[in-house]
Amino acid sequence: MTDDTSKRKSGDVNRRAVLAGGTALTASLFLPKSVRAQDYPTAEINTTGLAVTDDAVTIGILHSITGTMAISETGSVQAEKLAIEQINAQGGILGRKIDYIQEDGASDWPTFAEKARKLLVNDKVASVMGCWTSASRKAVLPVFEQHNGFLYYPTFYEGLEQSPNVIYTGQEATQQIIAGLNWVTREKGAKTFYLLGSDYIWPRTSNKIARKHIENFMDGTSVVGEEYYPLGHTQFNSVINKIRLRKPDVIYAIVVGGSNVAFYKQLKAAGIDMTEESPIVLTISVTEDEIRGIGGENIDGAYACMKYFQSLDNDNNIAFVDAFKEMWGEDMVIGDVTQAAYLGPWLWKAAVEAAGSFDVDKVREASPGIELTSAPEGYVKVHENHHLWSKTRVGRAKPDGQYEVVFETADLVEPDPFPEGYQ
């Protein structure tokens, strides 16, 4: 936590980190065009009174840095700051440096709405990188639609939403779920599934999609149990016993937050060795970030299905991981959402440059079709529905807290926030 206390920052936090990342990215794609601010007069590229001056543009960062969600959201804040520093090191956007105003959502949904309104109405930010939980997004959504703000939302989520004022840089549920279920059935011969989750909308909707897929779209597979525990629940011995009784091939676990730690520790203590794969544990909620809290030795052998793992072996990702560690410390780990948050500022930059304007309406119009070949996860592209085309991968947890990628979809998976047949 070196610079979180400061409100506005631009430029020179950690030159070396910025340059390291900057050069790597430059090498891969972002050839710095010699963009000069005077080529784009402020009056022309900002017709709606956003916080754009001749040499700077202000955006907002809106995450929880206090309260229970700070555990998860810290990584996103760090990734967004890194991306902003790197963009600034390359000369910013349309010749303007990015300044940011950071607000604390405090893990409280009304506070998110309040701060979103402040950022859009008082600070006139050109875009906002923010939110983590679905509840916080739902709380700020009317504010963004009313004041025509533009939000980059990083978390994998349940879908069923498509706002003109949001770009969803994480995967929606079908992207994340279906490939993993197909893989575990095909490769591991799994037939029976036990669905488990924390009790709120994302796990419930995800499990609904999983259940539909298991029951209607695959052969001979069935769900043998489905169960939800309150957020923050720390006692899972009873459900572990139920799982023993039903003997499923796969425990499909969407437990989140502090419950995650309790669940995996108790699973291991109950003598269920995940490396033996009976049953297989398949999760869509445990990124490398969560493993830090769980402890690598406690989740060794579990499978996770998402679009990004820190261990991905490509040049973009290696440069990204290096730059991230350089800026935030060697012991940092990077999870799926952190990487998706990192895409936010870059996607916005690309869209602004394609539009030649900061105006939200023009940026929105330019967004579909924006490509990012430099993304750590590989190549992504913005779909008409404001979600990203991306690959889905299955990783296997190792004791050191990293995932080993064991499967990757051949093609990009099309985002489908309103899936037919899964409602």
Add this chain to the structure above:
Amino acid sequence: MTFSSFMTRKEAFGFLVLAAVIFLVLPLALDAFRLNLFGKYLTYAFVAVGLALFWGMGGILSLGQGVFFGLGGYCMAMFLKLEASTPENTAIQSTPGIPDFMDWNQITALPAWWEPFNSFAFALFAVVAVPVALAFVIGLAMFTRRVGGVYFAIITQAIAAILTILIIGQQGFTGGVNGITDLRTLMGWDIRSEAAKTTLYFVNGALLFAVLMVAHYIRKSKLGRLLRAMRDQPDRVRFSGYNVASFKIFIFCVGAAFAGIGGAMFTLQVGFMSPTLVGIVPSIEMVIFCAVGGRLSIIGAVYGALLVNWAKSTLSESYPELWLFGLGALFIAVVMAFPNGLAGIWSERIEPQILRLFNRSKDDKTAPKRAPAE
């Protein structure tokens, strides 16, 4: 009851100052965004006034006021959600015409207990009636068995926990952890616009004053004197032939009604209702608003709610990483140094000074030299 027996000159002065702050100073000094925020803080003041009544005067501490606030807010939110969920607005759903979160949870028809909330009159009735009914049941069970003090606090806290888990767990009917969001219009009036938010601020202020008058009336009435007597010497009141429990139930229900109104206004002002307003943390915070304001003073409670929330917002904007230190220190400081809160500081430190000035200049003989009766 004549005016002077209803309100002393000093009390009238206090209400006038508060009215000036709410209706003149804040609207003139703040831009639309900040005023809207203060509108939200005012909705918490309803709860704080209720707490000042039954905690300050009645000695009953409830750590579950969020429950009543939330119930009032949910009743209003259900009405607004039904209004927003017209078949045209929800055409992309598999079942158009029902709230979006029901559709996401494979509910294909509006549950029967939602039906009455199509009526605005019923929703308004429910905003007060539902919290009061629950408060009555809790009060009946607890006060007739003479549960009080710490026990009552812990049990109400548990009730807040239960309701939160229940709302989150029954997401098909309640919107779950997201709450009931994306509320748009009230009887066709768009509540999202800046103008509407400003109007709502003044409605909030006016309603708050109505509530303050009711609270003041209760304080001044025989009931108020009995409550104070019960707080300090419950047995003597009981031996005098009064039914202590029924008074406590009554005042607890009044507090719940205030909280319910506050919750409903919160829903209108903020545009959604969520279970985070129901749980333990907000419930404790509401007690803190009251404590900071001075638990004996209903006017102090309003200032407390405004001040703490304003401090929270501005501190968290300026020092996002450190503001909790400031907030925590504020609570400790209030409890340690100013047990009677802002009202105590006012009546012990500032008011005597003003009175002295006042007396010196005008030699007003009606101003009491000694401490007032309380």
Add this chain to the structure above:
Amino acid sequence: MFSDYSWADLGAIFAMQGFAGLTLFAVFVLMALGLAIIFGQMGVINLAHGEFMILGAYVTYLVSTFFAEYMPALFSLYFFVAMFLAFLASGALGLLVEWALIRHLYKRPLDTLLATWGLSLILQQTYRSVFGAREVGVSLPDWMMGSLPLTDLIEVPINGIFVMILAIGISTAVYVMLFRSNWGRQVRAINQNRDMASAVGINAEWTDRLTFGIGCGVAGVAGSAFTMIGSTGPTSGQLYIVDTFLIVVFGGTASILGTIASAFSISQAQSIMEFFLSGSMAKVLTLLVVVGILMLRPQGLFSMKLRK
């Protein structure tokens, strides 16, 4: 629902479910004991109880990192050192807090609630500033994470046994201290009549401070033990607050035995209901039953004397 399973399966499951209930019981006892001392004997509502527990967890984390770094050979034993240090750290913080805050508030028990809430906010933010906003992973010695296979079907988690032994040990220690030691006599004397106790020469001020410190220390040990089953983060402590207070109140304050009895009944109820219902509903029903019983019997399971 059971027709599909063999008797051997069912027997094994019920045995393990019974054991799960006992583990939950032990966890509840550990959670509640510290509070039972503070709340029961002193009437102080310590809303920062969860934060004292998490301090113990963080101490455990630090000790485990230290052992892994400098004394890997002794790593398997670090947990005992950690628990002892957790007791000292939380206890010392307790003494400090009593001296700075609580002693000024004995006449205003409800105000302790507000002050300790402020304290809990400050402690949370302190943990966040010192250890970072993310959870820390406490690595445990291997012998603690396994399970004992009793039969082919029944496996008993070792950390469950460990928590149980710890719960028994600490309750016994607290019981002996309260009812057999000089300190315990003094605590009980002050609890019954403070002025009289002072008059006969008991140093009430110091006894109070020690009591509060010991209560917090026990919370620290509990937090240390919970690194085996739960998460360690700045806000993890809040997860335990409602359950803890409810157990103490349900047991009837001022009675350690009551606390244990109430922990037993609540844990068994919850564990049985969790088996037959879904998790969320089980929790709601358990809390409802407890609140319902408290409404009928407000003095709790074991009442000492007056009610207020």
